[in-house]
Amino acid sequence: MISSNPLRRSPLHEALQELNPVWGKVHEMQVPLRFGGAAKESQLKAELSLCDVSCFPKIGVKGPEALAWLVQTGTSVPDSVYGVQPLGEGGLAIRTDRQEVFLEDALGGQRVSQLESALQAHPPGVCLVRRRDASLALMGAGSNRVLRETCGVDFSRPVTGVVMTRVAGVSCMVLPPQSAGAPAFRFWLDPSYAPYLWEALLEIVRHHGGDAAGLEAIDPSVGKL
Numbered sequence: 001m002i003s004s005n006p007l008r009r010s011p012l013h014e015a016l017q018e019l020n021p022v023w024g025k026v027h028e029m030q031v032p033l034r035f036g037g038a039a040k041e042s043q044l045k046a047e048l049s050l051c052d053v054s055c056f057p058k059i060g061v062k063g064p065e066a067l068a069w070l071v072q073t074g075t076s077v078p079d080s081v082y083g084v085q086p087l088g089e090g091g092l093a094i095r096t097d098r099q100e101v102f103l104e105d106a107l108g109g110q111r112v113s114q115l116e117s118a119l120q121a122h123p124p125g126v127c128l129v130r131r132r133d134a135s136l137a138l139m140g141a142g143s144n145r146v147l148r149e150t151c152g153v154d155f156s157r158p159v160t161g162v163v164m165t166r167v168a169g170v171s172c173m174v175l176p177p178q179s180a181g182a183p184a185f186r187f188w189l190d191p192s193y194a195p196y197l198w199e200a201l202l203e204i205v206r207h208h209g210g211d212a213a214g215l216e217a218i219d220p221s222v223g224k225l
Helices: 013-017 038-047 066-072 111-121 143-150 191-207 220-224
Strands: 022-026 029-034 049-052 058-062 084-087 091-097 100-104 127-130 134-139 163-167 170-175 184-189
Touching: 013 191, 038 049, 049 191, 058 066, 058 111, 066 100, 091 170, 100 111, 134 143, 134 191, 143 184, 143 191, 170 191, 184 191
Parallel strands: none
Antiparallel strands: 022 029, 049 134, 058 100, 058 127, 084 091, 091 100, 134 184, 163 170, 170 184
């Protein structure tokens, strides 16, 4: 059956369109699958690249009973503000306040939609927060060089959890790499500032030999989702 729901659009859609990507659909959003060949983008992922991941579903859950309710649903809740726990298949649970948790799925995850559905029952003391953040991934061994030029936080030293800071003058929530392999930083920000930050970071990424990458660089199977 063909869905009658219109595709969501990334806050970066126009900027991405100018790069002539191969388009696909992920989580009901039109997304760049790749900008060049698979081998090239795999190399960019390892060395240095910038990827729009705004398609990942995300919500906030807040209220005096929010943490207890999430635990009842089997969701791991970070112990402290700005702490991070895994969510489902590659997703994230981030404690953004004493009584609020930010939840985001990864490419193939369904946990956010399940929790959003459960919230339709209006559990006492728990509120759903709609999140429309733009989200970027800065990937590759050269990522720290880009951040040294744009951010006052020294990410070459171990950082626990997310950091609220400015990147190229834009207020962002930044998550350093959480697993082994090619480093990948995550950024969440107000969607109205996304085009500016994308252009600012992409210029620096290109200066250091990197480029934009599509979602297939993160997961080659994404075009089949």
